Structure formats: structure tokens, C-alpha cells
Amino acid sequence: MSNQNSYQPPYTLNSVILRLVADISELVGRFSALTDLSQALQLRRVNRIRTIRGSLAIEGNTLSETQITAILDGKRVIAPPREIQEVRNAIAAYDRFDTWQPEVEDDLLEAHGILMAALIDKAGAYRFGGVGVMAGSQVVHMAPPADRVPALMCDLFHWLAVSQEHPLITSSVFHYEFEFIHPFADGNGRMGRLWQSLILARWNPLFADLPVESLVFENQAEYYQALQESTRQTDSAPFIEFMLSTLCAAIREAVATDQVGDQVTDQVLTLIEAIGTDELGSKELMKALGLSHRPTFRKNYLNPALKDNWIERTQPDSPRSPTQRYRLTGKGHRLLLS
Template sequence: MVAYQPPHTITPSIVNLIARISEEVGRLTVLADNSKELRLRRINRVRTIHGSLAIEGNNLSKEQITAILEGKRVVAPPREIQEVRNAIAAYDRFDDWSVKSEADLKEAHSVLMSGLIDEFGVYRRSGVGVIAGERVIHMAPPADRVPTLMQDLFAWLAATDDHPLIASSVFHCEFEFIHPFADGNGRMGRLWQTLILKGWNSLFADIPVESLVFEHQEEYYYALQQSTKKADSAPFIEFMLKMILDAVLSATPYDTPHDTPHVKALVEAVSGEMHRDELLSVLNLKDRKSFRELYLKPALEAGLVEMTIPDKPKSKNQRYRLTEKGKGLVYN
């Protein structure tokens, strides 16, 4: 029997989210089996790396990350380029690592943080805290407790009967609480959760959960704070499951993004410059989340639709219009 049990309550909301995710993953697995690869597999990988590093302050665009992935020269701060190269190398090593191996976790940290910090691949030797702006939002346990806490966490992960969706979220939450490394804890926690999910279903190697977390960064930190405050991972589990569901919904396999009926419908609905609510009305949609994930984001990523205020994506005055590429599409 495992001595340590991370405290986590399974709420009705969590149960419902697991059911929805399982259903969508099942549907996606069937679709992917009939397709050569997941829709825009490379773009999903770029979205994952961009999301995880952007949370940590990396300013490289998706286009720059794509160029690095393709071996092209990019003019940018050397540290940010190194972060991207390390992340690419780490995600390429997924098949080499066991989620239950503490040694593999340290090796993954070495790959992610090599050339960025002095103490990579080893647990921290001093105190650390999580800082948001000028505010300290979490002080991690003392460094001398880290080895025991991590051994307990891995022992629990190896023995737990919890569904992987829950186990991965609990591990992620506990990992961030312990903050075992001097730096890189955020990206490591997210990477290891993805690795646990990949063990449940291999599709998660190419589902960009981290890009959704980046878009909801404040909620991510708030959920961590709430779980720490309540000594219960439930708030964080629920948050991560919502992000996972959104990511799965956005990962429908199609050869190109404008092949989807959702994107076709959106492109045909855009007339001039339109507010999101106008588009929802024209498309006869009520669920804003589904509209964002299935219609708007793929159209934006494909360069078919653009924002009128690109530097303020969440502006209440934001409108959307067709690009020249979008205007050039003709659907029969």
C-alpha cells in the first residue's frame, strides 16, 4: 500500500468531463485511423511548444518556431531559440521515457533546460517561489524535502488506479506544488502530464493541450492556487480537464483546415467586418467555446480569416474579416 495519497476530490463536474473527453477521444481515434495523420500534426506540435514556452515568457511566434523546426535560420534572442530547440528535442524523445521513472523525469529536464540553466537534470538545492508580476503566489517546500516528496509522488503514480485523466492532472498539480527544479518546473509539469496522457491514448502526443493552457494562463495559475489553498487538487483537475476537452475538440483530422465543414461555414458567413456575436447569430450557434475551437481558431490558423485588432485579440471591439486567401476560396 502506498503511504502517500495526494488529496483530490472527484466532483460530479470532473466525472462529466471525463465522460465527454473519453467520448471525443474515441471518436477522434476512429477518424485518425482512417487518416494518414492527425490534422495538421506539425502545426499542433508547434502550437504545443509555442503555448508552453509563451507561458514562461518566450516571445517567438508560431511562424518562427515552425522555421526552427524546419532547420531554417531565425533572427531572435539566442536563449529563446535554445528554448525552442530544447522543447522540440524533448517532444521527439517521448517514446524513450517512462512516466513512472524519476530518472527519466530528470533526463527530460536535462533536455528541456540544457544550455539555459546550470542545474539541469538535478533537483534544486535552494528555496524557490512562483512569482506572478511582483507578487509571490507560492513558496515551494524546502529543498531538503524535495527528494522524499518526489519519491512519494512517483510511488503514488505507479500504484494509483485513478483514470489517467485524473492521475495526470493530480501529478501535474503536485509537481507544481513541490517545484522540484531550480527552473523549468512549469514546462516540465505540462510535458509530464502530456506524457501520462499519451500512455492512455497515443493521440495525445499531437493534441495541443498546452496552447489552450497558454490562452487561459491566469485561470491556470488561479486553479493551482485554489488547489494549494484547499489542499485538494480538484480545482486544478477540473481546469485541466476543460483544457483537454477543448484541445481534443480542436484536433479533428482533416487534410487541410479549410476542408472542415465548420471552417467552410464560417468563411461563407463572413461579410465585411463582423463581431463574434454576429457570426454566432449568422451560424445559428450558441456555444461560444465550440465556435472558437471548431470554427474560428482553425480559420485564423489557416490564414482564411484575420482579426481587425490583432495586437488585442480579446478586445471587445474585435472584428473578423476574410483575408485575400479566404476571399479566394470557392466552395461548391
């Protein structure tokens, strides 16, 4: 039987975690001082698209930021219907983001209903059967039996409501415990990440727009490893460390972009403006820039932009692919809007 008064998730606060909490708190203050309201509002759309792409890509969705932008704008996109539905659901969920309270269980069920609408049966309801987390053909985690899920989630929400820990810690602990319980038949990963963002956004609005999902996507092997290690140790400290390190990297990048924006060359700035919110190939970029000499384009525009992480390849594992295209990184988007 559930005992809300004594429930305490197992986690250890080590020196690494405490240092990360201090570092993130300092960075949040610096970022807030650097960012004006108009720029923040402009950036919200860009980061929301990156967040949706990152969260869904972790689950296997192949749609690009350009395609997600088109769906957001109501344009027709040629792609698998399920993937389009996932994007539409995520857009609808983030439209409701500001209306949900993280400690309200009914809000989480409503969010799942929106996020998984037309994708699974019983969206918005806890699972009725057993589930396991797979890594290839291997079961790496068997979730608790379905009949225990309501009580376990009730305990977790009660702990969240009364916890005196810093929101950076409570959000990470909640995220790990949520994934351990695996309360839904599907959509647990994207819901856990969404709810951690919601908890953090109630602490500081910055986290409503910070594309942490993109960084998790870029480091998803470490994400799953941290989950597994926390389960093995019966202590969520490894997962807390991973999530706080990811958050710290995201904010540090945002702060650095504001501070070094004036160091970008005129050529690279022109390239960034030419790309905008699109994904363009070399020929398209050269045409947009009015260039005909490829070595000049690569030396003065493309290579410096790649080196300083203003842009990224859409096919990083095949840099010489004939279908290679380029898009702005989060750092590049911030500079474009500054």
C-alpha cells in the first residue's frame, strides 16, 4: 500500500551535483540579464521547433526542423503520417505548456492525451499491462506491474509537491522516477522530458524555451546509460548529474553566443542570414551569397561557420555527401535574432 508521508525517492547529492546547481543558477542570472524581452519572444519559436525535433528524434521521428516549421505554419509536408501526427501533437502540447502545473497529476494525464492522440489507444490513461525498456533485443528495465502504477505516481506527485530541494534537483529526480515507473503504454520518454521542462519553467521562464531536448538527442546514448546506471545503483545521482550537465551546457552556449556575437566575421554573418530558418546546400548558399568561386566560399564562409559552431551539417557522418545541407545551430539562431 502507498504511504505518502514516508515516500522518498532514493538519490544522493554529491559535490558534482551541488556544483552544477550553483553553476546553472549563476548562468541563468547572467542569461536573464543579457536577453531582452523582444529577443526572447523571437527566440521562443525557433527553440520550440528545436525542442520538438529533439524530443521526437530521440523516439525515432525523422522529420527535420524545416519540415516541423512547415507543419507549424500549416503547410503540406510529404512524410510518414504517424511522424506528422507526432509533430502536430507536440505543437499542440507546447501550446498548452503554460497552463499546466507540474504537481497536478490530472495535468500530466491531459498532456499525455494530447501528446499521444491518434497514436495509441487510451492516450491520457495509465497503462493496463506490463512494459519493458529495450536496448536492441535486450530488456534493460522491467517497469513495475501496472496495478502499482496509480499508487506509485500518486506518491511521486506528493513528493514533488512537498519537496524542499532545488527545482534543478527535483525536476531531475522526478524525470528519473517517472521513467523508472514507465506509467504509460507509450510516450514515456517524451513525457518525462516535457515534465522536467515544466518543473524548471515554473522556477525560471528561461526553461520554457531552452532547447534541452536537442542536447539530449545529441547525447542520447549517455542519456540512456545514465538511466540504466541510476537503476543499477538504486540511486538517481548519475541521472541527475547527466541532466544538470546537459542543462549547464545549453545555458552556457546561450550566454556565450550573446557575449561573443560581435566577434563573428562579416562573411559568416552574411552566411547565417542567408540560411535563416532553412536547410540549404552549398550551391544554394553560393547563389544566395552571389559567389561563384567555391574555394573562396569554403575558406571565408562555410568552414569558419562550421568551426565556430554557427551552423551544422544535416548529415554529420557523411560530410562529402552530394545531398549535404546546412542549418543554423542554436548558437546561430541566437545570433540571427540578436
